[in-house]
Amino acid sequence: MLRKANIWLVFLAILIIAGVMLYVMSPKKQAEYPVELTIGIATWPGFASGIIGMEKGLFDRIDLEHRILDDAPARHAAFQSGDIDIMISSLDVFAQEAAQGIKGKIFLITDESFGGDGIVARPEIKTPADLKDKKVAFALATPSHFLLYKVLEKNGLSPSDIQQIKVDDPGHAAHAFLGGSVDAAVTWEPFLTEVKEKGKGHVLLTTRDYPGIIVDVLVASKKLSQNSELLCRFINGWLRSVEYIKQHPDESSKIIARGLNIKGEDVKRMMSGLRFADWSRNAEFFNARKPLKTKIAKILKEAAEFWKSQGIIAKMPSVNDLISTTATEYFSSKGKH
Incomplete structure (x- = not known):
């Protein structure tokens, strides 16, 4: 009788463990856990909005790791190997990078040079x-x-x-x-x-006299680009971080200085020469249902044509393949998310 009772207890324990595992592994429960993403940035405040977002809890279920990669070849290698999910660039330079075989899609404007x-x-x-x-x-x-x-x-x-x-x-x-x-x-x-x-x-x-020429961007890997829901959550968190910086510039400059491991006064000086891109400014660049109709596409095409004329690149990249359709849909929708 005792042996029979023990068998039932073991069976009950197995059922409980299985139930717990099914609950934990369910899509709903998995969605509650933060997704880990890694971004490769350079030592520039315009790329550091995510540092603010992580400290202030502005990203929804995203654990964003920042990796400072000032060396462009090292950044390219990390991106192509999958070590980082997001790479920083500028519109004109990404026209070169794409022509040289780096695959990714622009999905966010981070900042513009504005006097810097x-x-x-x-x-x-x-x-x-x-x-x-x-x-x-x-x-x-x-x-x-x-x-x-x-x-x-x-x-x-x-x-x-x-x-x-x-x-x-x-x-x-x-x-x-x-x-x-x-x-x-x-x-x-x-x-x-x-x-x-x-x-x-x-x-x-x-660049105060010539705005909109040096424009910094984020580029998503193929894997991240295919996850529209996660990409939109990231964009939301980043833009919330930009709003926080605009409302709390002094506090934000201190946080960014710590994150980039540079002096606070240097961050303030750098920030004085840039303009963080908020939702409205991103919408100006992405606001078209078709990527080729965007302002981003126009700048990419112009930059690529110039680089080709100067012998910097051998062939034109396919501009349509360089812009995230998730981003164009996001910023073409009415109102902020």
Whole structure:
């Protein structure tokens, strides 16, 4: 009799364990657990909204890990291998990356340069048109290069109208200018301020004068792109984080400084030269049901054509394949989510 009772107890225990496991493994219960995502970023506050979101609990059931990968090849490798789910880029640079075989879809605008990049010049260069025949230093195949192209184009010039001094970094372009070997340079902060303070020249223009050219983006992996529900939850959390930054800039700059491991005053200076992209600004770029009709597609196509004309890429990428349809549908819907 005792043996029979023990058998029933074992059987009952098995039933209870099975029931618990079925409950835990059920789709509804699994959905309650946070999904782990990894984003590869660079040391730039515009890419750090997610750091705010994680600290303030603004992401719904998403555990977002930030991995700082300032080296672009390392970032590309991590993205292509699946080590990271999301990669940062800029619209103009992603046109290059896609042409070079990196597969992903743009699904969010993070920020735009708004005063943080510009052109410094000698005092006698009063307008962009005065750059004709002058020695201009710029970092090849970077957003600085694309900015210079757009400035020249708007003022009736082309790259062939200037003496192109190609360097590998915007900081090196500034050093060439400060050293007196060039007439102008495309650079960024803190070098724009340094030129003014040293009286070596003046700031001819910045991205405040040319907004919407240097635009930073997030690129989703194929796996993440196929999960529309998760992608929308991520976008919601990111945009909530942007709103928090706008409402609490001082607190946010401290959190970002800790997350990026840089000084608070450096973060504030960087933030003064950028504009975080909120829901409305993203809608301006994504607001079209068909990806090819978006503002993003226009910039990507223009950038790709320019890079191809300069020999930076060998062939044009398929722009339609570079933009998330989940994002276009999200931002084309009426009202904020």
